[in-house]
């Protein structure tokens with residue numbers, strides 16, 4: 001038996017299983033993660049977060065991320081707010097630094113249960129997305145059915161943002177997976193569809209790399225605001241309205257992206273990981 005501290009947390013309906021591996025090492029296989037992610041056989045999640053002891057000085061915790069398909073994710077905005085809130089509770093103060101494979105993320109409690117996170121710099125070069133061929137990421141040569149000409153942004157995770165007239169008219173389950181796995185994205189990509197509502201408001205829906213349709217994607221909201229500002233469609237600060245709620249995103253003058261929004265904890269307990277991931281049937 002491997003009894004592990006277990007949390008179910010949510011950022012605007014983007015849902016996470018949080019396993020605490022700070023006292024005992026956890027090393028799940030891809031198949032075991034997929035089993036845990038299964039909403040019928042396991043517990044279900046968009047991303048799984050494993051908390052580990054930090055490596056870098058100044059970090060309060062290390063956050064490792066995996067998608068529902070078992071693959072590793074390099075950033076997750078919604079999970080970062082959840083973990084920041086959790087670690088703030090542990091430490092008893094409102095400023096924490098979360099370490100990830102993509103770097104150190106500083107988070108701050110700003111009241112009303114909201115957390116602001118510096119998601120780090122928005123990377124815009126084609127090699128940073130990454131994409132298969134040299135291009136200006138402001139206009140990437142990708143098209144499928146009714147959508148074309150996305151903007152590429154890497155905010156720890158890779159995003160391709162397509163601007164559309166009506167996000168509700170997009171057949172996400174049809175074109176989402178084809179774009180995620182498009183040959184132009186050698187490491188796959190998160191795919192956002194964005195509709196400009198006003199100079200500081202964007203409606204966005206997402207097909208997440210490794211997780212499919214989710215109700216929200218924090219790094220995707222960051223990428224979307226940066227893409228819109230680069231195209232001159234919005235200012236550098238605005239609200240991104242996803243299916244699960246609203247995030248405030250600001251592309252700071254120093255090139256970093258600041259994301260502000262809520263978090264939720266719905267369950268706290270322990271699980272027998274062996275029984276759950278290996279199954280009985």
Ligand SMILES: N[C@H](CCC[C@H](N)C(=O)O)C(=O)O
Nearest residue numbers: 073076077078157217218219
């Ligand atoms: N839900 C996450 C995004 C996860 C990105 C992941 N799907 C990948 O890059 O593989 C968020 O709130 O930012």
